[in-house]
Amino acid sequence: MKCAIMQPTDIPWLGYFDLIDSVDKFVFLDDVKLEKCSWHVRNRIRSSNGEIYLTIPIRKTIERDKLKINEAQINDAINWRQKHLKSIFFAYRKANFFDEIYFFVQELINTKTDKLKDFNIGIITALLNRMGINTCIVRTSEMLNLEGVSDKRIVSICKSIGCDEYVSPPGAACYIEKDFPGGAIVANNIALYYHKYQHPSYTQLYDGFLPYMSIVDLLFNYGYDESLNIIRSGR
Secondary structure, eight states: OEEEEEOOOSSOOHHHHHHHHTSSEEEEOOSSBOOTTSTTTEEEEEETTEEEEEEOOBOOOSOGGGOBGGGOBBOTTSOHHHHHHHHHHHHHTTSTTHHHHHHHHHHHHTOOOOBHHHHHHHHHHHHHHHHTOOOEEEEGGGOOSOOOSHHHHHHHHHHHTTOSEEEEOGGGHHHHTSSSTTHHHHHTTOEEEEOOOOOOOOOOSSSSOOOSOOHHHHHHHHHHHHHHHHHHTTO
């Protein structure tokens, strides 16, 4: 049984969805520190003037350096949802699949939740379902008796959900491989793989190609079915 673990981010890029698609179980690491100005709270779309960042405002309930993702509350005193939708509308109103995608995205962004984790995970899982990705989803905030940090925590999560293979984002190698090859993961008889994803090029609404946009950029241009094929082509 193969799994991957990632923090829930805001309408993420293609590689994030491919990682989920490549495993049997995917774990949202939602009980770790919220990073200010990170992908936890923002992502970008393609407009006629280049990339635009869309950012979710967070309420200052406790000291920011102690705030965890599953504790973060969205600040709806700021009219950010309407601004997001306005930016998306004007960026993609001429896209081939505008009608199919926009109203679904509109419904997701207007979902009445004040919890960042539920907002991010809700959008990701809704898009997974629409594209036909059926990976089992788990949250660390709902798991009991997890132990350790870094690669030792990965081991604890894998054992908890009955997985003996782990697919890691390449960036995690810096701590996984810190002490010895494969770290605690391989030492605990868990097979370790790295998700080496090559971002596929596709035709965008505007001239040239900008990679690493939110997945909505691909969806507006290709729709759900063809987008999944393009996502998988980078694996």
